[in-house]
Amino acid sequence: MIQEFHLPDLGEGLADAEIVQWLVAPGDTVTLNQTLAEVETAKAVVELPSPYDGTVETLHAQAGDTVDVGAPLIAFAVESSSPADAAPADAAGEQKTEGAEEKTPPNLVGYGAAPSNKARPKRRARRAVSGAPAADTAVLEAAPHDALPEAPASTRTGERPRSTPPVRAYAKRLGIDIVLVAAEVGDRVITRDDIDSYAERVGGRTESASAPRRPKPLQPGIFDDTPERETRIPIRGVRKHTAAAMVQSAFTAPHVTTFHTVDVTATMDLIESLRADRSLADHRIGPLVIVAKAVCLALSRTPGLNSRWDEEAGEIVQPHYVDLGIAAATERGLIVPNIRDAERMTVPQLADAVTALTQTARSGKTSPAELAGGTFSITNIGVFGIDAGTPILPPGQSGILAVGAVRSMPWEHRGEIALRQVMTLSLSFDHRIVDGAEGARFVKDVADILEEPGRAMLLG
Incomplete structure (x- = not known):
């Protein structure tokens, strides 16, 4: 059966954490309390242990993503006889098994008491992009029907496409509407390469053409050969x-x-x-x-x-x-x-x-x-x-x-x-x-x- 693991409260009332790196991948077999990932809170980098013995099915976030406490983090395939199992989720998202009492995953090494059986808070919807639906419609009407695929569910419902702040800033510098890029890549996280591919396909400008190259470095590390004129570093952690x-x-x-x-x-x-x-x-x-x-x-x-x-x-x-x-x-x-x-x-x-x-x-x-x-x-x-x-x-x-x-x-x-x-x-x-x-x-x-x-x- 499939078990979802939600990001736990790592202490001090912190509301979210950033994925620094995954130490497992889909298909890996893990054991109870094996380290799954390193996550950075507002105070420190913490190792996150596994609550199950099983096989990794899905990673719901990538390295660099910020995940809210209580949001789905990773899914496992576990045997129904495993003592660490909790009941499968019903349509309402609560852990239940018909005719059986709910089971609680064991307490994990490294943080807090064992989680309760109360329904966890659902992941917050990504913020809607202001004016995105109107801009999307205008471009699609002007383009041939086969030019762009149907927008994914996230953009049709007005949610902001999944991407990191540097990628959104990069798209803005190139004059690219990230909503249209999301229509091509689907619901996965948009990368810088996706932006470049879209710009080349639709004939958009590239940053190398619009920005002069930097001078050669006066000292090692001061400049490099990238055409970008500035670097934007997200303020987090x-x-x-x-x-x-x-x-x-x-x-x-x-x-x-x-x-x-x-x-x-x-x-x-x-x-x-x-x-x-x-x-x-x-x-x-x-x-x-x-x-x-x-x-x-x-x-x-x-x-x-x-x-x-x-x-x-x-x-x-x-x-x-x-x-x-x-x-x-x-x-x-x-x-x-x-x-x-x-x-x-x-x-x-x-x-x-x-x-x-x-x-x-x-x-x-x-x-x-x-x-x-x-x-x-x-x-x-x-x-x-x-x-x-x-x-x-x-x-x-x-x-x-x-x-x-x-x-x-x-x-x-x-x-x-x-x-x-x-x-x-x-x-x-x-x-x-x-x-x-x-x-x-x-x-x-x-x-x-x-x-x-x-x-x-x-x-x-």
Whole structure:
């Protein structure tokens, strides 16, 4: 029998997900909890496990498509005796078997509780194309009867043809009505090649003829030989979520940023000695790790930096723990996963946590749970050779510290000018919770630890 699998709620109330890549194809035999695909939500890339043992019949979406939660995703052919089966769908779309109780697919590895037997929401109809039916009729009347086939059901009912935003933009640049292309290709997703084929058949202009070629590149990667004069990148997934969060934060919390340049020569000497210790060879201890430890110690004296503003309750909430966010730049955009209970960790433990966090983030495997929460964040702009900046607060946090590059500079030391290693700290904070004195005290505490790491034993 055929079983439909609908996209489940992957957590945090997310409404949809984008198919990054399929790991199975029609005809493949799969087992329960085998990974079917990688899907990207607004927060992370998630592996989607199979709810059945069976054979893949149909993929209802392609890589790059965005699918609503509850919409059909993949169909399986399963044996009726399989324990993972649910009852076949009736005409109303509900899972029923005459004379038998409904069965529930098993709970899957990686997300949520087992789905209920309630009817899932139906997939939203694609938006109607404004004015599409009228334009379609006008062209068909002017063309010979054998010039174009009958429009597919999706265009006859006024739904927008299935395509991606870049393909629609490409068709628009060529002056091609994508509704007419859909009449040729049917109900499948329209591709760029479909647009080119239609343009050649009906004598439409091509982009190569209408746009001048780009100049040869001045440096590798700046230009290429494509005739297109610009690239349009859909705003979705992690980048869309990050943009919305930053706008919300910037226009909700009154940001203040304070800067302090500190002599970190003693800290860099400490790092060199730790790296030379064979017992610590498996731990990647660098400036960011020492700053993270200094931040956890300093937050114990300035709890306002580790607080959040609860507008609905009319309260300032002060956690008695530090879930330390570490900003990570990835191919999909900036994300801030958290190290849970960082204040309890030793320096080697923090080093391991930072290493694991960044590797997971860059591979796109950070889970939504690792991105949720967070009480204070650090962003390491020094890896890009930047000295200072004005970071934007992650929503729900009252402080974020930007760590600048370590540079050798002439510096006053013990009454003389010497070549020292210095770093600039940039602290942004929510002025509703933290006043200037508290913000300055926090930065000074962090700086004191970095200037003299032995002072960490005196802070409590």
